[in-house]
Amino acid sequence: MKSIIADKDKRVFLKILTTIILCMFLSAIGLILMLRSTGLRLYLLFISILIISFIMVVFYLIMLLLLILRITKGKGIPKPLIPIFEGSIKSIYPIMIMFSNMFKIEKNPLRRFFSEINNKIVILKGEKLQPEDILVITPHCLQKSFCKHKVTGDVNNCAGCGECDINTLLNLCKRYNVKFEVVTGGTLARKIIKDHRPKGIIAVACERDLSHGILDVKGIPVIGVKNHRPEGPCRNTCVKVIEVESAIKHYLRR
Numbered sequence: 585m586k587s588i589i590a591d592k593d594k595r596v597f598l599k600i601l602t603t604i605i606l607c608m609f610l611s612a613i614g615l616i617l618m619l620r621s622t623g624l625r626l627y628l629l630f631i632s633i634l635i636i637s638f639i640m641v642v643f644y645l646i647m648l649l650l651l652i653l654r655i656t657k658g659k660g661i662p663k664p665l666i667p668i669f670e671g672s673i674k675s676i677y678p679i680m681i682m683f684s685n686m687f688k689i690e691k692n693p694l695r696r697f698f699s700e701i702n703n704k705i706v707i708l709k710g711e712k713l714q715p716e717d718i719l720v721i722t723p724h725c726l727q728k729s730f731c732k733h734k735v736t737g738d739v740n741n742c743a744g745c746g747e748c749d750i751n752t753l754l755n756l757c758k759r760y761n762v763k764f765e766v767v768t769g770g771t772l773a774r775k776i777i778k779d780h781r782p783k784g785i786i787a788v789a790c791e792r793d794l795s796h797g798i799l800d801v802k803g804i805p806v807i808g809v810k811n812h813r814p815e816g817p818c819r820n821t822c823v824k825v826i827e828v829e830s831a832i833k834h835y836l837r838r
């Protein structure tokens with residue numbers, strides 16, 4: 585499965601991460617200078633521990649940055665490093681969101697990049713699944729707003745008029761024999777995941793919901809596919825069905 589990481593998203597993500605590294609590094613330097621210029625022997629041990637911690641975090645973040653660059657270039661990383669990398673990305677991402685809130689930086693590029701990196705991690709893990717273990721989950725805003733058929737709860741209620749992507753996705757999921765659910769929000773999504781107990785999820789959503797969902801679901805790989813919003817958020821959205829098919833094929837290793 586190919587994933588295209590937009591240069592802008594990558595730049596924003598890497599800029600924020602580099603700024604955090606620089607802040608940590610400068611704080612460590614500041615502490616060292618403070619230690620040299622003051623005679624605060626009482627706090628010597630405390631400040632020394634703080635400096636060492638800062639330097640270790642800076643080193644760790646630089647390693648993370650190098651791994652991100654490696655992955656975005658389509659290169660692999662050693663298998664034992666994948667869980668550490670995954671945990672690190674999921675831990676640093678909320679801090680980066682806080683950072684972007686503080687400095688009023690647009691969050692969507694960050695969210696998209698996080699979701700793309702997450703997809704890369706799922707691909708690197710390379711687990712092969714059976715069709716019945718795969719769940720495709722989409723938001724109900726994919727359905728045309730004028731449609732009277734209730735597809736949440738049972739997507740087979742779609743009358744197949746072809747006005748929205750629900751019909752195409754339904755046919756796709758039937759063809760590959762994978763499960764397909766349309767949800768109204770995070771609570772229903774969580775319930776459906778609990779009921780179906782999938783081993784692999786393909787989630788279609790906007791940047792914000794995708795990143796929340798990826799962080800929310802523990803222990804199950806999630807491939808995120810971003811929806812498109814030609815009429816604005818949460819109304820008559822659509823998806824590139826070929827990207828969903830590509831994700832299904834990845835799980836099935838076809």
Ligand code: SF4
Nearest residue numbers: 731742743745748751
């Ligand atoms: S394809 Fe299905 S869900 Fe979409 S508008 Fe037609 S009947 Fe409604």
